[in-house]
Amino acid sequence: MVSVELDSLLTDLDDGVREVLSSSPTVLERSDPDLNDIKGAGSSTWLKIPDVVAVVADLRNSSRLGTGRHDVSTAKIYQSSVDGAVKVFHDFDANFIDIQGDGGFGLFWGQSAYERAFCAAVTVRSFSSLLVKQLESKYGGSGSFPETGYKVGMAADRVLVKTIGSPRDVAEQEAVWPGRAVNHAVKCAQSATRHQIVVTESLWNHFKENDFVTTSCGCSNGVPGSDVTDLWKEFEIEHIHDEDYRHGYVLESPWCKKHGAEFCSAILAGETTREITEQARRALQLNQMRAALETKRVRRNKYPR
Numbered sequence: 676m677v678s679v680e681l682d683s684l685l686t687d688l689d690d691g692v693r694e695v696l697s698s699s700p701t702v703l704e705r706s707d708p709d710l711n712d713i714k715g716a717g718s719s720t721w722l723k724i725p726d727v728v729a730v731v732a733d734l735r736n737s738s739r740l741g742t743g744r745h746d747v748s749t750a751k752i753y754q755s756s757v758d759g760a761v762k763v764f765h766d767f768d769a770n771f772i773d774i775q776g777d778g779g780f781g782l783f784w785g786q787s788a789y790e791r792a793f794c795a796a797v798t799v800r801s802f803s804s805l806l807v808k809q810l811e812s813k814y815g816g817s818g819s820f821p822e823t824g825y826k827v828g829m830a831a832d833r834v835l836v837k838t839i840g841s842p843r844d845v846a847e848q849e850a851v852w853p854g855r856a857v858n859h860a861v862k863c864a865q866s867a868t869r870h871q872i873v874v875t876e877s878l879w880n881h882f883k884e885n886d887f888v889t890t891s892c893g894c895s896n897g898v899p900g901s902d903v904t905d906l907w908k909e910f911e912i913e914h915i916h917d918e919d920y921r922h923g924y925v926l927e928s929p930w931c932k933k934h935g936a937e938f939c940s941a942i943l944a945g946e947t948t949r950e951i952t953e954q955a956r957r958a959l960q961l962n963q964m965r966a967a968l969e970t971k972r973v974r975r976n977k978y979p980r
Contacts, residue, residue: 702835707785710771714837716848721837727784727852728792728878729860730769731828732760732799734777735869736821752810753777759802760825767795771850778825780857782834789831789881790942793888796827796872797939801929803827803870828863829874831881832856855920862914863923872926873910879924885947892934899933903951 701720705712714720734756757774764772764781768791771782783792803825814820832855840848863873882888888906895901910925930939941949 713850716838716840717842718837721835723833723835724784725833726788726831727782727834727854727856728788728829728831729780729782729852729856730764730792730796730799731780731857731860731864732778733826733828733861733864733867734823735826736823748814752814755809756806756825759806760799763795763798763802767791767798769795773850780860782852782857787943787945789878790945792829792831793882794939794942796829797926797930799825799827800870800872800926801935804929807869822869824869826864826867826869827872828860828865828867829872829878830856830859830863831875831878832859859912859915859920863912865914866910866912866923867925870927870929873912874924874926875912875920876922876924879907885942886949886951887938887941887946890951891928892931892938894931894933896932 698719702723703712703720704723704725706725708722708724713722757778760778761772761774764779767781767783769781770784770788773779781792781795783789783795807824810823811820834852834854834856836850836852838848839851859875863875867873891901891904891906893899893901893903906928907924907926910923912921912923915921930936
């Protein structure tokens with residue numbers, strides 16, 4: 676039986692808050708730190724990383740996946756889903772990976788952070804389709820199996836990090852990452868539906884001139900011959916309440932079966948330009964102008980001054 680001196684515990688908690696609020700923690704800035712640079716729970720020093728890209732993978736309807744199913748089936752669904760997302764983050768060299776329930780997040784900083792993070796995000800989205808196809812094949816198709824699949828969010832910003840928890844028990848300690856990067860990436864994933872990647876505007880601005888990111892390869896389901904098209908649409912990130920950060924973009928396409936590996940390698944190598952005819956570029960620019968005008972019209976109707 677657990678016995679707790681409640682009054683004493685609450686007094687200790689109150690004193691602890693007072694002590695922290697009256698202290699002056701140290702903040703050390705590192706642009707490309709090692710995980711060993713993150714201070715422990717007993718330290719008052721925080722690490723600041725000025726530019727971190729967060730990729731969040733959130734499994735849609737995860738709470739319903741085990742409903743009415745045997746424990747063994749539920750365990751297999753969760754393990755195959757989470758294992759896949761974590762493997763993607765690992766293979767694209769995420770600097771930090773955290774598993775949370777039915778998904779998790781990868782944090783990227785340092786060299787090619789944006790490129791590694793973006794390729795990881797598209798790979799999770801591509802894995803999402805493969806995952807759903809197998810789950811529905813094994814446990815039942817549409818109607819008999821909950822609609823699921825990964826929702827992916829991306830954001831970038833500075834973060835603080837330090838290990839927090841019970842000072843003398845490593846098992847009760849965890850690195851925490853205050854800042855908009857993780858928070859907004861989570862909100863992006865929450866605002867998405869399955870098989871979508873939602874990114875903040877600041878993240879989009881890093882890639883908006885990259886031909887390998889913004890435009891299609893000209894295939895339809897892996898079959899060449901289609902026109903080159905815009906891959907992204909403007910998107911309102913509903914779960915972000917601050918209007919200054921609600922504007923974002925959404926991508927639904929996975930890697931192309933024919934050109935995906937080529938595009939992924941080009942992005943990781945830092946390439947940004949590929950052969951697109953002038954006629955196709957003019958058509959893309961015209962479509963972008965039309966889409967921007969339509970987005971402004973919708974916003975005016977939704978948020979009249």
